Amino acid sequence: MPSDPAITPELVAEHNLTPEEYEGILELLGREPNYTELGIFSVMWSEHCSYKNTRALLKGFPTQSPRVLVAAGEENAGILDIGDDLAISFKIESHNHPSAVEPFQGAATGVGGIIRDIFTMGARPVCAINSLRFGELGNADVRRLFRGVVSGIAHYGNCFGIPTVGGEVYFDKSYEGNPLVNAFALGVLRHDQIARGAAKGVGNPVFYVGPATGRDGLAGAAFASQDLTEESAEHQRGAVQVGDPFMEKLCMEACLELLATGAVAGIQDMGAAGLTCSTCETAARGGTGIEIDLAKVPQRSPDMTPYEILLSESQERMLIIVEQGREEEVKRIFDKWDLPWAEIGNVTGTGQMVVKNHGQMVVDLPASKLADDAPIYHREATEPKYLAAVRAFTLEGIDDLDDPTAALGKLLKWPTIASKNWVYRQYDHMVRANTMVNPGSDAAVIRIKADSIPGAGNRKDGNGDFPEKLLALAVDCNATHVYLDPFEGAKAAVAECARNLACSGATPIGSTDNLNFGNPHNPELFWQLKESVRGLAEGCAAFDAPVTGGNVSLYNQNPEGAIDPTPTMAMVGLIEDAAHVTTQWFKDEYDAIILLGEPLDAEDALHGLGGSAFLQVLHDQKTGKPSRCNLETERTLGTTLLGLIQSGLVKGAHDCAEGGLAVALAECCFSELEGRNTPRFIGAEIDLSKLESERLDALLFGETLGRIVITTSELDSVKAIERADLMGVSARRIGTVGKVKGAVLKIKSTTGEWSWEVARLHDLWWNSIDNAMA
Amino acid sequence: MKFAVLQFPGSNCDQDCVHVLRSVFGYPTRLLWHKEYSVGDADAVFIPGGFSYGDYLRTGSIARFSPVMGAVKEFADNGGLVLGICNGFQILCEAGLLPGALIRNRSLQFRCEHVYLQVASHNSPFTGQIPEGKNLRIPIAHGEGNYFCDDETLQSLEGNDQVLFRYVDAEGDLTDHANPNGSRANIAGICNEKRNVGGMMPHPERASEAVLGGDDGRLIFQSLITALENQPTLA
Known part of the structure; x- marks a missing residue:
């Protein structure tokens, strides 16, 4: 095995860390990190994992209400009470950069990732929606991306067996080369089924379940936190993961079955930054340490380095901390589902994330500092210059219509307004037999029944009796309006969600946001972000729809420019009675x-x-x-x-x-x-x-x-x-x-x-x- | 009366079938794991939709080798009622319990939409209770539902009255435009010569409650239940 490269300023820069951030690492460790540790810092301190540029802004979101059982930021996804001992968990997440480079797999794994976040909470995923944005359809490359993204979502969702019940698609030049793929999933569970991503109980064994680790998706989180260039598209195709919805379906069924046994002390999916993020985050949440041996991790190729194993983003993998003495139950259930598993380490009381390879120490880092002490930046914000012209615009010179006949036809034909049946007819939107309002109305409506809840299976009483629950879902953002007035436009995105829910008969109960913006180092783009977040926060507060979690995707720009600021808002509402649908x-x-x-x-x-x-x-x-x-x-x-x-x-x-x-x-x-x-x-x-x-x-x-x-x-x-x-x-x-x-x-x-x-x-x-x- | 619904790794309409049989019709119904070697005391077996074994290689091609399919074959050989829906239809064709094959939709895309079905034969345990002249409105959701067979098979299917359902338009006309996937002769569902094994691409379990926008699918379950009631010795 070649020896690790020496840490040079160039290597630090290649890892997307600034000299100041590297100084911070030296101070935090009191020594120089090795190559593998540098890789770990680079992903954990990327925007994708650390929210270093946005954390300060996100504090403005309303995150509490009497319904909130798990609030934003605590876990992989938030959880809301919907009454009668039932709860829902939902979140939206972007997979923009991967989809730009490899649309089918990029979008597919976006769906896979968000579904994992939901069942990691102990919930059974019961529906998905999405928000997509592309350039204009006259461009052949845009059509390629659009076709690829839609079939990727269809492939993953249909095979997994989650109905994709709604969404939105916009076409605008600003997304040319920078498509947005924001995927949302929602799951249902009982209050006593909430699972935590914490490494609890010193001495408890740590299990790895799911397929073997390969080189795919190497350092995807870091990749997602850079501008896209022609070069990056070529070089970083390897940073796009490959999805296997069949594997994820098995993994979900097995995890839910295992959770029902009570043998699980903590559970976390391996999403962005794979094994690295899941180990240090669970230890940080548990206030413990964790020690694993990479030699025990199933590997697809024999010569993988610790750096590669730790940073791989191979899909459909889970980290499970098991109550000591109950290891056999894990083995029994994962064998039943023919899923690979391995015991790779245990929880410690040291507070350190320790990684060994064949007994040799390769990583020794303070878990909570790594997970929680990423730098926080207060970026400079300047009002963009184009807004002066926007405000100065008047209707002078725009002749009023004499006859609106042709105009109505042209608008209905405009792809952003036109029917999205080409998209949703490719998604199975009825599997699970719960969809009451199919795509094509203001909001999707689903019912919750006994088999929507984990653990029903062959139990004689199913999940017992509970009153009918009906949920409505909407996702909205008119990014043109946000571009022209970020604060008002962001408020309007929230208001439109709420209006769509009301039109379907629902009262909003919570929301999740996906902030898609350009490079935060550009003060004008950062201003758009800041104003948008302020607008979303006001909006969500006004509708008593606390933000239960979300996702930030920055650097959505290429040499041609940045995307329109797109703070996508998804909102969930409750309908009291089927007669109100x-x-x-x-x-x-x-x-x-x-x-x-x-x-x-x-x-x-x-x-x-x-x-x-x-x-x-x-x-x-x-x-x-x-x-x-x-x-x-x-x-x-x-x-x-x-x-x-x-x-x-x-x-x-x-x-x-x-x-x-x-x-x-x-x-x-x-x-x-x-x-x-x-x-x-x-x-x-x-x-x-x-x-x-x-x-x-x-x-x-x-x-x-x-x-x-x-x-x-x-x-x-x-x-x-x-x-x-x-x-x-x-x-x-x-x-x-x-x-x-x-x-x-x-x-x-x-x-x-x-x-x-x-x-x-x-x-x-x-x-x-x-x-x-x- | 008791029902069994097969559960392969990757089945995803299994719970939907169980829901309809258990909660809508009120019959004891259990999931039958693919590694089992017997269908137990079930009076009829449902093979649900989904992506058994990920549908890798070819839809239904791996599922047919699972232990439970051996049991299903034996059950069917003894006259037991078996209905395959969507992926279940594909599996029955792969297993040789039904003739023909289901290939890629001619659009090359997955299609999820409500279609209209003409009942081509009322002479089966799957269609016996559907009123004469009534067309059904039931959703499809598949990427590989394009029914294909050779001319000889088609002739024998039609000659033996084995075609159960055909895709028609809302007016009931049998047109190419009404065919959502390119199936030969607009075939949406068939049965075997003995008429105890049926397969269909549309999902009746998604159309068995008014709250889901239609309950024409109930007629298919009801037909099967009535057939069992009238022939208690069948299974």
């Missing part, structure tokens, strides 16, 4: 169409057109201050809608987002899917002539926030409007469903009257991405 499409002819919320913001000089899809698609301008987000108004809007839904008045609800009111109305006319090739069309007659608006384009396509289109029966419409008024939410009747003969959408304003054949609008919307990918 609401979908977005129009239901019955002659139902009343009511607009909740002010049609326009009187104080917005751009009337909601700033940063709108309309300006981008019809005028090729991505600018203007976006609509302001008034959290108080949004909150009242949500609770009012929920009240109406819970009193049985509402038949359908859909919020206005990209493309404004007209796009929302069109979607209500055609988004119900009865089956393959079988959309259900229903027309509507809309009268906006009583609404005051200076501009037709703003009235139809402006993106003023806080607006929801609902339908009620004709009989209930007056009652619904009165109740909304009482709650202080403006509500006005704007039309009637299906009054026009045939499926036609008819809109009347003070300046004219136009109509569209619903089937034709649907064709533009439904087939747009399919056509672009053909």
Whole structure:
């Protein structure tokens, strides 16, 4: 075996550590680290593992509520109480850099990683959603990445057997070469099933389970914490892991079965920084030490160095600390599932992470300092220069529309607005037989039943009786708005999640964020990050949806520039009763169409057109201050809608987002899917002539926030409007469903009257991405 | 009446089948581990969907060699009722209990969506209780559901009335456009000549409760239950 290289300033720099950080390591250790130890510091002190650039900012997030059982940062994922002794664990995590380099495996292992985080908590993963961003589909390389990412997610999720029930996909030039893949998973467990990633009990044996360690994914965490360059794509393909969903399915079943025996003292997945991170973090959380011998670690290749074994990110591996004397149970269960296992060490009382190789000491580091004492940076933040031009933008020079007929079609065809059926038809979104609202409405809805909880198996009583639980999930972020106004845009991302949940009949209970930004050393990019975090924090506080965990992905830039700041927000809500589950499409002819919320913001000089899809698609301008987000108004809007839904008045609800009111109305006319090739069309007659608006384009396509289109029966419409008024939410009747003969959408304003054949609008919307990918 | 649902490593619709049989219909149902050598006292056996053994090599090709499949073959040879759903259908074809094979969808992509099924034969324990003229709306979720067989096999399937389900459109028309995967003759499900082993790509267990958006799948389970009630000596 070649001897380890000497530590030089160049080697330190290659490990992405600054000279100051290296000084810190010398001080912490009181000696020079060896090569393997340097590698360990480089991953543990990477942004991905240590949050060194963002930790100070993240402190601003609300993380507590009476429902929080495990708070953000304590463990691999947070846990929320959903009543009746049940709880949920969920988190979102990015796999952006790997997906840019190798889209299929990058995305697949992103799904695998987040699923592991969830079952590590003792929960059975029951559903997934995701948020994806790519460049524009005209570019062949973008199509390659898009195709690869979607099939990677499908491959992993479908084979594992987790339904991918929803998500969002955006296309924007800023993501060209820098796609974003944010994967979310949610699991269910009973309160007494919560598992901890702590190495408890001095003397307890440490087990390694799962496939052998190889050279794949070497130092992926460090790779994810750098800018992407052409060169990095070539050289770091080896840093992308290869996923095996079948192995992970077995690993999950075996771990849940083992957890049910009570033989587990602590459990942690080997994700970023593999064996290194899992050993030092469990020791740090347990207030203990840990000692392992690498000779005992199953290895795929005979000549791996300690450096490689410790930094490998081979997938589907778990570290399990077992109660002394109960080793046989681990062996029995992992043998049953035909999974490799090895006893590799034990918990010590020294506080040190000690790694030996054939008895020879190779690493001796203080575990808690390594895990918790990474440097914390307060980066410089400067308002970006482009914002001056954004604020100065006016509608002067943008002629209002005379006839909106063509514009609506163009917007519906715009891939960001168009139907994402090309994506979700590749995901199994129904496995586990819990999906109540499939992809294609404002939020996904699933039910929780006995087999959603670990340990049901062959137990005669299943998991006993418990009241039906229904969950709604949404993920949102209009990054164009965030780019144009990070604080307001981030608030709006939270508000949109909450609105989507309300539209499906749910009350928000918690959230998870994925911060996707550029290089934090650039003060302008860091300012975007800082302002966005402030916006998310305010938003989550306003909706009582504490952040239970999340992920930070920086350095999302290449030589062409940085991505739009993208603070993706995912939110989970509870629905009280199956009768409250609401979908977005129009239901019955002659139902009343009511607009909740002010049609326009009187104080917005751009009337909601700033940063709108309309300006981008019809005028090729991505600018203007976006609509302001008034959290108080949004909150009242949500609770009012929920009240109406819970009193049985509402038949359908859909919020206005990209493309404004007209796009929302069109979607209500055609988004119900009865089956393959079988959309259900229903027309509507809309009268906006009583609404005051200076501009037709703003009235139809402006993106003023806080607006929801609902339908009620004709009989209930007056009652619904009165109740909304009482709650202080403006509500006005704007039309009637299906009054026009045939499926036609008819809109009347003070300046004219136009109509569209619903089937034709649907064709533009439904087939747009399919056509672009053909 | 008792049911067994096979559980291979990588099965992922096993719990869904158990849920429907146990909680929706109320029958004792147990999971049968792939390493077992007997189906025990089960009156009918379900082979669920999923990715048995990761579907590596070829879908269903490894599962057919598992000990439990030996037991299932024996059970079927003695007239026991066996229904394979999705991956279960693929396994039955690989095991030679059903003719033909399921190959890659012609779109080369996985497809998850509700499809419409015409009941091609009511003369089977899997379809006997489905009202004449009723088409079923049931989801599919597969990447390899493209039913393939040679002309001779197709002829004998049709001649012996072994085709159970065909993909149709919402109006009930048998068209190529309604075919989600390229299956020969729009075949979605078949049975063996003895009519006690059935296989289908669509997932009736995902369409057995109104809360999931449709319960046409119940008719298939109900048919099987009724068949067992009427022929108590069958198993």
